[in-house]
């Protein structure tokens with residue numbers, strides 16, 4: 001891809017996308033330019049990925065053909081105000097913020113502008129991201145394909161309707177945090193059984209990785225895969241019964257619902 005890709009903000013998520021992009025070889029490092037507020041964070045990105053960096057958001061906006069807004073949702077308004085006069089006429093804006101609609105972003109730019117809304121996740125860092133994307137009507141098929149190609153370069157991407165973006169935020173944007181908690185808990189259980197901690201993380205993480213791959217690659221229902229592990233009268237069914245006793249599935253469903261509720265709440269700007 002020949003385009004210049006800009007990042008306004010390059011923290012946990014922006015940094016993960018940059019890492020994924022550089023790792024994919026879809027673009028060369030010098031086609032990526034990123035801004036942040038602290039020189040140290042930029043220096044660290046420069047050292048790791050050899051990309052171009054600046055403290056000047058407008059300089060990124062002026063160069064980018066595809067411009068990622070990777071700052072926290074609560075500073076979208078001032079950041080867009082700062083850069084809106086500097087962006088290229090035909091720029092494609094990629095917003096990755098929870099709860100920021102295509103309509104709201106367009107309103108803040110104050111003109112018709114090409115916008116792709118994406119909800120990625122931090123596993124982008126290791127080339128295993130999951131991203132949902134949608135776009136406004138200004139974005140051409142070719143431009144959407146370019147943006148999808150970027151997300152595809154570090155994981156899987158699906159085009160979705162915008163109304164599903166809150167659900168995507170729960171099921172894949174936020175869920176890595178829940179999965180990390182699950183891995184930590186599995187490992188704690190193994191440590192309780194005497195296993196050294198670092199070894200326990202490896203066993204727990206590989207078990208989760210392998211299980212996820214089985215879902216993706218066998219096409220079998222997760223319940224069937226669970227049944228395949230539960231030997232009658234064996235060890236696993238004891239653990240299943242224990243989790244059911246504590247409302248495990250209901251807890252997870254409710255947790256995802258809270259992310260959806262929060263994402264919806266964040267999409268309603270507070271009245272001033």
Ligand SMILES: NC(=O)C1=CN([C@@H]2O[C@H](COP(=O)(O)OP(=O)(O)OC[C@H]3O[C@@H](n4cnc5c(N)ncnc54)[C@H](OP(=O)(O)O)[C@@H]3O)[C@@H](O)[C@H]2O)C=CC1
Pocket residue numbers: 008009010011012013014015035036037038039041042057069070071072073075079096097098119120121122173174
């Ligand atoms: N974290 C995640 O898993 C996911 C996050 N997102 C979305 O990504 C966005 C960023 O989140 P996340 O990466 O977690 O947040 P971080 O706090 O890790 O990163 C925010 C970045 O913005 C920079 N920044 C702060 N103020 C400014 C400013 N005025 N101008 C330019 N850069 C600025 C920070 O700079 P510095 O480092 O120098 O302080 C930092 O690089 C959010 O909108 C979030 O909803 C979406 C999906 C998943």
Ligand SMILES: O=C(O)[C@@H]1CCC=N1
Pocket residue numbers: 098169173174
């Ligand atoms: O916690 C958040 O708001 C962001 C969005 C999805 C993951 N992290």
